[in-house]
Amino acid sequence: MAVAQPEKLFMxxxxxxxxxxIMKDSPNxxxxxxxxxxxxxxxxGGDDLAVEHTTRSGSPNIGPKGTEDFxxxxxxxxxxxxxxxxxxEPSKVVGSMTTSSGQAHACPSxxxxxxxxxxxxxxxxxxxxxxxxxxxxSPPPNRSVAPTLRMEQEHEIMPNPAHMFVxxxxxxxxxxxxxxxxxxxxxxxxxxxxxxxxxxxxxxxxTLKNRxxxxxxxxxxxxxAKETIPASLIDVSLSDEDMSKVGSGSDISSLRPxxxxxxxxxxxxxxxxxxxxxxxxxxHTISAAYETLRHAVPAYASTQxxxxxxxxxxxxxxxxxxxxxxxxxxxxxxxxxxxxDCIEAVTSTIQTEGKVKRKKDx
DNA sequence: TAGGCCATCTGGTCCT
DNA sequence: AGGACCAGATGGCCTA
Numbered sequence: 277m278a279v280a281q282p283e284k285l286f287m288x289x290x291x292x293x294x295x296x297x298i299m300k301d302s303p304n305x306x307x308x309x310x311x312x313x314x315x316x317x318x319x320x321g322g323d324d325l326a327v328e329h330t331t332r333s334g335s336p337n338i339g340p341k342g343t344e345d346f347x348x349x350x351x352x353x354x355x356x357x358x359x360x361x362x363x364x365e366p367s368k369v370v371g372s373m374t375t376s377s378g379q380a381h382a383c384p385s386x387x388x389x390x391x392x393x394x395x396x397x398x399x400x401x402x403x404x405x406x407x408x409x410x411x412x413x414s415p416p417p418n419r420s421v422a423p424t425l426r427m428e429q430e431h432e433i434m435p436n437p438a439h440m441f442v443x444x445x446x447x448x449x450x451x452x453x454x455x456x457x458x459x460x461x462x463x464x465x466x467x468x469x470x471x472x473x474x475x476x477x478x479x480x481x482x483t484l485k486n487r488x489x490x491x492x493x494x495x496x497x498x499x500x501a502k503e504t505i506p507a508s509l510i511d512v513s514l515s516d517e518d519m520s521k522v523g524s525g526s527d528i529s530s531l532r533p534x535x536x537x538x539x540x541x542x543x544x545x546x547x548x549x550x551x552x553x554x555x556x557x558x559x560h561t562i563s564a565a566y567e568t569l570r571h572a573v574p575a576y577a578s579t580q581x582x583x584x585x586x587x588x589x590x591x592x593x594x595x596x597x598x599x600x601x602x603x604x605x606x607x608x609x610x611x612x613x614x615x616x617d618c619i620e621a622v623t624s625t626i627q628t629e630g631k632v633k634r635k636k637d638x
Numbered sequence: 639t640a641g642g643c644c645a646t647c648t649g650g651t652c653c654t
Numbered sequence: 655a656g657g658a659c660c661a662g663a664t665g666g667c668c669t670a
Contacts, residue, residue, distance in 0.1 A: 548648080551656090552647060552648080554657070554658080555646080563644085
């Protein structure tokens with residue numbers, strides 16, 4: 277089993293070597309290739325099993341400032357956000373620029389770009405690749421967590437997608453503009469009695485084709501182009517006429533909500549939307565922290581898939597190893613395990629938690 | 639195709 | 655009162 281290779285290499289490192297590695301790999305250093313992967317560097321260039329610490333140059337906003345930057349969502353590009361919930365649930369179109377104070381500004385381009393289902397945050401390295409135009413044409417291979425950044429569709433050239441953490445759109449323009457245009461609309465939209473008008477699959481496909489036709493096509497974009505606009509994406513409070521506007525790419529700022537919104541918890545729909553945005557930001561912050569942690573722990577390869585749970589497990593094992601090497605014992609039972617045992621445990625954890633993916637062309 | 643993982647929405651609870 | 659935090663529900667994406 278190829279997996280044994282890194283383990284062997286890992287175990288071949290003496291404590292002194294590891295200590296040297298650790299010292300070299302200071303917390304401020306992004307060059308993690310000198311870590312556990314030092315013994316497996318010979319396997320780089322295709323060997324997925326090579327223990328590797330992915331570099332974090334250009335690491336996302338999670339730096340010295342931590343994830344604080346997440347809150348700084350002011351004046352960020354907007355994007356359409358597809359509601360993943362059932363169509364019977366209130367859905368929305370995120371297309372506003374928001375400030376940290378919750379102020380939103382309608383953005384005319386909100387409904388002009390193709391849609392993406394989800395923002396998936398990945399390492400900065402991957403993000404950098406995806407964001408550059410040439411790379412857009414060739415997304416990072418063999419990366420299950422390849423970024424799917426909705427905003428790319430709105431703005432072809434995007435800064436480091438890692439910064440997408442910071443610029444999460446937040447509050448929807450559609451609703452915002454609607455509220456602005458109709459201040460009397462204060463009813464929450466969460467619970468509606470009327471189902472929204474449904475766009476046909478054909479209409480949706482046409483719309484997306486039109487929207488994506490003007491932008492370079494990458495595998496990613498092609499994938500997106502195949503997607504359709506579910507009716508759930510559209511605010512349930514929109515009329516059929518408004519729906520047609522959305523489908524035709526008209527300025528949705530002119531759209532207006534109408535009737536039959538109900539209250540819950542005395543919270544208006546606008547506030548609910550804002551709360552959703554905050555919640556997304558909060559979760560993104562957590563995800564960013566996981567991503568940072570994922571890069572801080574050893575792995576066989578950058579392509580190794582580590583779930584959040586796996587990241588935590590590996591991190592715990594890794595911390596214990598480092599603490600033992602530092603003469604401390606952070607084990608739960610204060611059993612003072614040997615360094616060798618700790619290293620073996622780390623290796624085992626990585627093997628257990630990691631899902632090494634082999635490149636398809638290899 | 640089933641299962642795992644994850645993003646998103648939502649409402650409840652707690653805190654400031 | 656409003657925001658943070660949390661957990662449940664839901665659905666999309668990906669892989670075996």
